Amino acid sequence: MRILKSHPSYNKLLYWGKTISITALSQMVVQGLGFLCGILIIRLLPLEEYALYTLANTMLGAMTMLADVGVSNGVMAQGGKVWQSREKLGAVLMTGLHLRRKLAFWSLIVTTPILFYLLLHNGAGWLTSFLIVLSIIPAFYASLSDNLLEIVPKLHQDIYSLQKNQISVSIGRLVLSAILVFIFPWTFVAILASGIPRVLGNIKLKKIAYNFADESQKPDSIIRKDLMAIVKRVLPSSVYFTFSGQISIWFISLFGTTMALAQVGALGRISLIFNLFSALFGFLIVPRLARLPNEKHILLKKYLQTILLVFVFYTGLALTISLLSKEILWILGEKYSGLEYELILSIVGFCVSALAGVSFSFYSTRGWIIHPIIVILVDLSAVVSGVFIFPISNLKGVLQFNIYVASILCLMNLLYSLIKIKSIKV
Known part of the structure; x- marks a missing residue:
């Protein structure tokens, strides 16, 4: 034991063991609560209401992406350079938040009319559509800052405080959903039950972030210029991918049936199982990748290790889910029975994405x-x-289409990463 402790790698291994264990346990709780909340809503909402819930949540994701368009990536990149300075990190954060709020206005202008139309097109009345649009506001308000605020403790690896806050938010969502949706099985109530705890958690998140970043800093014009350079370059593709990224939902909502829309939304909830590893990656690996020196051999080694780890994990999990497809569909309820093949297609598409x-x-x-x-x-x-290869008007065709498109994008991203690493001269 003494020999082991005296090994130069012992402390490093001990640190990583504790960090991964704590993070994994916390994320198991967070993702488990999120999964339970999702299943609860699937079971409590009528099929027609869940179709509207799927549509509204998809548009909320689009609204959030349009309000970001590269700002969070820019803040991570800039923050990774100055993370040890509270004042400089504060300036980066405040600049990012200021820019995000401006982008949020245009996001609302673009997405609100589209959501209203799609809700009406899928059978919602004018009053119902209006209430659903209003119910999105709390979650959208929280989204304007929470993923930027999380960057600060992630860079400092203050994982405990961050995950404690996430667990509180998840418990709040589960409790509110269980009470409110059981009494009022309506889409706008389910969305509010998720959004309100997120707003409260956002308040706590600010306190966590401001321990490491000076909130008194003003937006910096130089940092803003750097962020805008990223935003301008990312903007066209971000706007495009905001809608193309969930194209299966849009196709089903426009050309399919309400039942198919509810089914694709319910199958998508199973992917929450995968979010544990995604969260671990976001907490532990992404910030460290941002801090790596710009040296070819180091980046190539870390990148290939990360890709291999993700591939092995997701392949194993996908195989496990395919073997337990009937049992998993039983969890969703009788409304979604008989979708074993569609479940496998949905999971494969998520793995590739x-x-x-x-x-x-x-x-x-x-x-x-x-x-x-x-x-x-x-x-x-x-x-x-x-569109010409797969029948996009039915659930099976849309899921096959989704795998096809995701595979092409995956190949592009893999090749680009390798090309950029190879182009480094050091």
């Missing part, structure tokens, strides 16, 4: 951005060709 996301996170935190015209042309080619 997750692998693409890992590569994107890697190169975006390095400040590397694929030219938006290239990204849009590649994806648009995949989408257009996929």
